[in-house]
Amino acid sequence: NAGVTQTPKFQVLKTGQSMTLQCAQDMNHEYMSWYRQDPGMGLRLIHYSVGAGITDQGEVPNGYNVSRSTTEDFPLRLLSAAPSQTSVYFCASSRTPEGYNSPLHFGNGTRLTVT
Amino acid sequence: AQSVTQLDSQVPVFEEAPVELRCNYSSSVSVYLFWYVQYPNQGLQLLLKYLSGSTLVESINGFEAEFNKSQTSFHLRKPSVHISDTAEYFCAVSDPNTDKLIFGTGTRLQVFP
Numbered sequence: 373n374a375g376v377t378q379t380p381k382f383q384v385l386k387t388g389q390s391m392t393l394q395c396a397q398d399m400n401h402e403y404m405s406w407y408r409q410d411p412g413m414g415l416r417l418i419h420y421s422v423g424a425g426i427t428d429q430g431e432v433p434n435g436y437n438v439s440r441s442t443t444e445d446f447p448l449r450l451l452s453a454a455p456s457q458t459s460v461y462f463c464a465s466s467r468t469p470e471g472y473n474s475p476l477h478f479g480n481g482t483r484l485t486v487t
Numbered sequence: 488a489q490s491v492t493q494l495d496s497q498v499p500v501f502e503e504a505p506v507e508l509r510c511n512y513s514s515s516v517s518v519y520l521f522w523y524v525q526y527p528n529q530g531l532q533l534l535l536k537y538l539s540g541s542t543l544v545e546s547i548n549g550f551e552a553e554f555n556k557s558q559t560s561f562h563l564r565k566p567s568v569h570i571s572d573t574a575e576y577f578c579a580v581s582d583p584n585t586d587k588l589i590f591g592t593g594t595r596l597q598v599f600p
């Protein structure tokens with residue numbers, strides 16, 4: 373049971389570099405989302421998708437891009453990394469978009485440090 | 488806007504002692520409430536949820552939470568904790584306007600032997 377798989381687990385970037393955080397799920401979930409977790413701030417929604425070809429912004433979208441070309445994959449791109457993007461990033465998926473209808477399944481996270 | 492407040496950032500407790508993790512939410516309209524748990528180096532997992540019906544909901548590992556509409560609270564309790572309960576616990580509410588989950592800032596439960 374793979375569930376939600378995130379790669380890499382750790383990444384160090386220099387300011388201005390770009391990278392893509394990968395997320396894949398094998399549960400045929402329509403809804404996928406990206407969160408960042410910061411001390412004292414809990415989880416904040418960055419971007420989400422309710423199906424292939426459809427994406428939308430969450431609470432903190434600036435500095436991040438997403439795309440959803442397949443049901444399985446939902447990569448998060450940082451075009452020009454900044455120290456403020458140092459965080460732990462979680463990808464999550466669920467069967468339905470509504471937060472109450474089905475539970476969110478989370479990956480194990482990517483710990484990103486921007487120097 | 489909907490918000491969730493977890494009053495305690497850390498709760499240290501000895502094994503076999505009772506524990507309560509507090510959660511308050513802001514909305515006065517009907518909401519759905521959740522507790523998620525994050526074990527070290529893992530993603531979050533759903534622990535329990537309240538959608539409707541009985542105000543007391545239970546998890547499979549002995550946790551329970553009670554929905555209190557008048558106090559807008561959804562506190563998590565366990566009568567006797569184990570070392571393995573050491574984790575971070577997040578309260579969340581479903582925003583009635585967006586249907587998205589709003590998470591609290593988390594409470595780190597540390598169980599000592």
